[in-house]
Amino acid sequence: MTREYAGRWAGLAATRNTGMDDREEARLVAAARADPRDFAPLYERYVGRVFGYCYLRLGTRADAEDATGQVFLNALAAIGRYRDGSFAGWLFRIAHNVVADMLRRRRPATPLDIAPDLPDRSLPPDEQAASAQERVALRQAVTALPEPQRQAVELHLAGWSLQQTAAALGKTPEAVHALRYRAVRQLRAALGAANEGDGT
Amino acid sequence: MNADDETQARLLAGYLEALQQGPVATPPPDLDAETAATARALQARLAPPPPEPAFAGRLRARIDAEAARMATGAGHAQSSRTPAVMRPLRRAGGWWGAAAAVLVGAILLAAIAVLLVRVRGGGPAPAVQSPSPTAAPCTGAAPALDHLWIRLCPDSAAPGSTVRLEGFLPGGAPSAQGTPTAFATSHATVCFGGCDAGIKITEVPVQWSSTEPGRFTMLFSVPRLPWLAADGVHALKPGEYQLGVQIGCAGPVGKGCTGVPEATATFRLTGPTPSRCTGSACAELAVSPASASPGTTVQASGWLPLAPPYAYMLLLERPDGSDQTSLASVQPQPDGSFSATFRLPQAIASLGVLAPGRYRLVLQAGFPTDHPPATATTGPGGVTIMPLQGGKAGFVQVQLARATLTVSAARTWASLGPLDPLAQQLSGWGSPLAADPSNPGRLAYCVPGGIRLTSDGGRTWSTISTAGVRAVAARAGVSLQSPPTSGPTCSTVLLDSQHPGTLFAAFGAAPMPPVLNIAVQTTNGGQSWTAVPPPAGSQPTDFRGFRIAGKAVLALYASLSLSAGAAQLTVSRTTDGARTWNATTFPCPAAGPCLAWGPASVVTGMQATQQPIERSADGGQTWLPLDWPSPYIAKFAPPSDLVTLSASSVALLSPGQDYGQDRYPFLLSGDAGKTWQPIALPTLRNGVSSGWAFESLRLLPDGSLLGLSTADGAWDLLPPGASSWCTVMTPAPAGHLPESLTVAGGQLWWIEQSGTAAPTVRHVGLSALRCG
Numbered sequence: 001m002t003r004e005y006a007g008r009w010a011g012l013a014a015t016r017n018t019g020m021d022d023r024e025e026a027r028l029v030a031a032a033r034a035d036p037r038d039f040a041p042l043y044e045r046y047v048g049r050v051f052g053y054c055y056l057r058l059g060t061r062a063d064a065e066d067a068t069g070q071v072f073l074n075a076l077a078a079i080g081r082y083r084d085g086s087f088a089g090w091l092f093r094i095a096h097n098v099v100a101d102m103l104r105r106r107r108p109a110t111p112l113d114i115a116p117d118l119p120d121r122s123l124p125p126d127e128q129a130a131s132a133q134e135r136v137a138l139r140q141a142v143t144a145l146p147e148p149q150r151q152a153v154e155l156h157l158a159g160w161s162l163q164q165t166a167a168a169l170g171k172t173p174e175a176v177h178a179l180r181y182r183a184v185r186q187l188r189a190a191l192g193a194a195n196e197g198d199g200t
Numbered sequence: 201m202n203a204d205d206e207t208q209a210r211l212l213a214g215y216l217e218a219l220q221q222g223p224v225a226t227p228p229p230d231l232d233a234e235t236a237a238t239a240r241a242l243q244a245r246l247a248p249p250p251p252e253p254a255f256a257g258r259l260r261a262r263i264d265a266e267a268a269r270m271a272t273g274a275g276h277a278q279s280s281r282t283p284a285v286m287r288p289l290r291r292a293g294g295w296w297g298a299a300a301a302v303l304v305g306a307i308l309l310a311a312i313a314v315l316l317v318r319v320r321g322g323g324p325a326p327a328v329q330s331p332s333p334t335a336a337p338c339t340g341a342a343p344a345l346d347h348l349w350i351r352l353c354p355d356s357a358a359p360g361s362t363v364r365l366e367g368f369l370p371g372g373a374p375s376a377q378g379t380p381t382a383f384a385t386s387h388a389t390v391c392f393g394g395c396d397a398g399i400k401i402t403e404v405p406v407q408w409s410s411t412e413p414g415r416f417t418m419l420f421s422v423p424r425l426p427w428l429a430a431d432g433v434h435a436l437k438p439g440e441y442q443l444g445v446q447i448g449c450a451g452p453v454g455k456g457c458t459g460v461p462e463a464t465a466t467f468r469l470t471g472p473t474p475s476r477c478t479g480s481a482c483a484e485l486a487v488s489p490a491s492a493s494p495g496t497t498v499q500a501s502g503w504l505p506l507a508p509p510y511a512y513m514l515l516l517e518r519p520d521g522s523d524q525t526s527l528a529s530v531q532p533q534p535d536g537s538f539s540a541t542f543r544l545p546q547a548i549a550s551l552g553v554l555a556p557g558r559y560r561l562v563l564q565a566g567f568p569t570d571h572p573p574a575t576a577t578t579g580p581g582g583v584t585i586m587p588l589q590g591g592k593a594g595f596v597q598v599q600l601a602r603a604t605l606t607v608s609a610a611r612t613w614a615s616l617g618p619l620d621p622l623a624q625q626l627s628g629w630g631s632p633l634a635a636d637p638s639n640p641g642r643l644a645y646c647v648p649g650g651i652r653l654t655s656d657g658g659r660t661w662s663t664i665s666t667a668g669v670r671a672v673a674a675r676a677g678v679s680l681q682s683p684p685t686s687g688p689t690c691s692t693v694l695l696d697s698q699h700p701g702t703l704f705a706a707f708g709a710a711p712m713p714p715v716l717n718i719a720v721q722t723t724n725g726g727q728s729w730t731a732v733p734p735p736a737g738s739q740p741t742d743f744r745g746f747r748i749a750g751k752a753v754l755a756l757y758a759s760l761s762l763s764a765g766a767a768q769l770t771v772s773r774t775t776d777g778a779r780t781w782n783a784t785t786f787p788c789p790a791a792g793p794c795l796a797w798g799p800a801s802v803v804t805g806m807q808a809t810q811q812p813i814e815r816s817a818d819g820g821q822t823w824l825p826l827d828w829p830s831p832y833i834a835k836f837a838p839p840s841d842l843v844t845l846s847a848s849s850v851a852l853l854s855p856g857q858d859y860g861q862d863r864y865p866f867l868l869s870g871d872a873g874k875t876w877q878p879i880a881l882p883t884l885r886n887g888v889s890s891g892w893a894f895e896s897l898r899l900l901p902d903g904s905l906l907g908l909s910t911a912d913g914a915w916d917l918l919p920p921g922a923s924s925w926c927t928v929m930t931p932a933p934a935g936h937l938p939e940s941l942t943v944a945g946g947q948l949w950w951i952e953q954s955g956t957a958a959p960t961v962r963h964v965g966l967s968a969l970r971c972g
Contacts (some may be wrong), residue, residue, distance in 0.1 A: 033526065043263050061249070076263060158464065162217065180212060
């Protein structure tokens with residue numbers, strides 16, 4: 001038997017969030033479902049995290065803003081039909097779909113791993129160059145990670161908590177621990193190999 | 201992982217969490233140094249920037265505007281606002297009042313709530329109107345001004361009476377002008393019968409004393425209705441009630457408003473007892489019509505008891521209660537009556553496609569509670585209280601009333617017989633793939649840095665450079681989105697059938713957002729480009745797409761507007777291959793009803809907006825948008841297709857991924873767009889969606905419907921009169937998403953792109969798209 005409410009609230013109850021507890025998020029969602037004009041608190045809560053994820057996936061602020069807008073408008077349009085699972089997971093799925101859609105349709109393609117990196121003007125010129133190289137190398141290495149590891153790392157970088165990441169990826173927090181750990185080890189190995197290849 | 205790895209993983213997790221808080225976090229001593237260094241580098245080098253405040257603010261404004269539109273339009277019940285004291289926490293700032301009142305003990309959150317209440321207070325009508333000030337001031341000596349207190353005048357009255365509440369809030373000193381401070385809000389909450397399970401009278405205006413800092417006065421109306429709580433319906437009976445107030449939640453003496461009042465007084469309710477809900481049902485629900493087909497507007501009405509924080513919902517469920525989904529929200533009047541309308545969906549989340557038959561319409565409320573029952577129980581007032589999975593969620597649903605709604609069958613595709621598509625209009629900005637309507641062998645499509653062009657049906661292609669467009673844009677004061685390395689890439693291309701040397705194209709303008717395009721033209725096959733001159737009063741970035749009208753090419757312009765469909769449309773027209781442009785009116789299509797897509801709505805910050813279908817009853821002199829249908833149009837969603845079938849018939853095809861919205865993929869109008877009827881399409885295939893999510897949907901010249909499923913990418917065909925789809929093409933390779941489907945010269949053309957490769961064009965003969 002599928003009971004929309006039951007699943008939804010049970011799922012929300014399982015969500016753990018930083019700063020606000022499960023019940024509050026459940027109530028925020030309930031309020032937004034009852035009246036979309038109450039969606040704004042959820043937006044405020046997640047806009048930075050969604051933007052961060054979109055930025056990491058799309059590589060430019062313009063595209064990330066574009067995608068972030070799409071994500072929240074989609075979420076707003078669908079909030080009345082939100083069914084089950086955690087809100088963070090639901091929102092992540094929308095974000096993932098929007099990003100995938102943009103990546104498929106973007107023209108011209110500017111893949112993340114070759115997107116230009118803006119230098120850090122606060123550093124001396126030589127350090128700017130080194131910093132940019134390291135950023136590009138890291139970005140390429142992250143892009144090459146297996147998808148679950150990459151998502152675990154990118155959600156972390158985008159500010160998603162461990163619990164939100166677990167909910168988003170449909171995994172336990174322990175499994176996210178393991179994914180991140182494997183990812184960091186692989187990045188460490190990959191960067192080491194790259195440095196050796198560069199002679200650095 | 202071995203035990204050492206598990207330990208390292210846990211240590212790394214803690215360090216990553218610390219790095220999220222700040223880059224100076226110290227790694228745990230036992231964490232491997234290289235792992236820690238990699239994590240630190242990862243955080244330092246790749247952590248994304250936060251969204252720009254300006255962008256976040258614009259998006260917030262857009263969200264609020266869209267939410268307001270949703271609340272008063274399709275998808276949520278339309279009912280008049282509840283204007284008086286007994287309204288639950290529904291209106292502007294109401295939720296935040298509830299959050300501060302009931303949910304958390306966080307004083308910070310309450311402070312945010314106070315600010316948001318103020319910010320949002322300028323929108324809809326205030327949640328609670330002040331009753332007429334008939335209550336006399338309190339007499340007698342006030343308590344000492346050294347603690348938070350309230351008193352009631354009178355402290356005994358009948359339901360509906362106006363009561364004056366006086367009090368003192370230490371630290372709530374207003375300015376000399378009597379305006380509220382950060383710790384003394386302009387509105388407060390009065391709880392009748394407790395702040396947890398009682399009625400919350402929200403946003404009661406607070407009048408601060410200008411002579412005695414911290415002294416305040418409020419006026420509120422005594423409830424005249426029974427109320428609904430997590431444990432059932434409580435009829436109003438004469439007797440003593442606790443009267444509480446939440447006013448200084450964010451202040452230095454506030455208690456956080458964690459579901460308890462900050463100060464209380466005792467109020468005695470006198471007679472007469474309200475008659476409703478005494479020995480009879482505490483809610484009524486009627487539905488009209490009782491039998492309806494998808495797309496029909498249904499009205500639900502009745503009466504219900506009032507509830508604290510949560511609003512009421514209408515849900516649709518199967519007769520056995522096995523599956524249910526929400527249809528609309530309900531906002532009652534102060535006397536408990538309500539009237540809400542909704543459009544019966546064709547398919548809806550959880551229930552899927554609504555098969556003909558009987559369904560139950562359920563009027564339901566939801567409540568937080570720390571003590572949910574273990575199983576469904578009947579509470580006071582005869583309502584059904586349902587816990588959630590053993591009550592663990594701390595939430596109950598209260599079913600107040602039910603009614604039967606019979607869904608009658610929608611007209612089926614098979615019953616339509618052959619359709620004869622005469623013309624099509626696509627929503628959105630335009631297509632990056634275009635065919636010459638007079639010469640189907642001529643096609644063009646956009647690639648990075650150029651436009652590919654063929655005049656022999658695709659046997660040979662030439663490339664027109666668009667490098668010169670950047671300078672054209674610069675002269676118009678616009679920079680292009682396209683990165684310098686790849687050259688300008690058009691978003692839209694159009695061929696002039698009367699002038700082969702003339703091409704029109706549109707290019708995305710930076711910065712994004714907003715999503716804007718500028719229009720350019722070449723009259724010499726791409727050797728040089730010039731800007732399409734905008735009409736007087738318009739800017740180049742006001743461009744909203746090209747249209748073909750007979751032998752003329754139209755360029756549409758509309759200024760940026762925050763109100764979808766509200767932009768003033770101006771139209772330029774050329775008939776001499778872009779040598780001259782003249783202002784004109786927006787014409788009716790050459791064939792069929794006078795219906796057309798309005799200007800693609802461009803909203804600052806976003807691209808997902810409604811593009812209205814507009815209708816003219818005076819030959820194109822004036823246009824008005826249709827209330828419904830108004831398909832959800834997004835920049836990255838596939839376009840909807842308005843297909844002319846006859847002088848009075850038109851179809852609307854709306855593909856697109858389904859994020860849970862109600863969708864009507866195929867609507868038909870037989871009266872020139874005045875009324876629309878959803879057409880029931882067969883389920884696509886076993887295991888492939890529910891037949892509702894199409895990446896593309898096209899009506900082919902022979903009247904067959906071609907659908908590209910979002911689920912597996914296969915092409916399916918639904919011939920005229922058929923009762924099932926057949927697969928005519930297997931899915932494209934992963935990452936090869938066909939788009940911009942165009943029929944020309946007996947061929948179906950589309951653009952395909954994979955990864956970073958330049959887009960290519962493919963085509964297939966329409967004769968090959970047949971079942972069996």
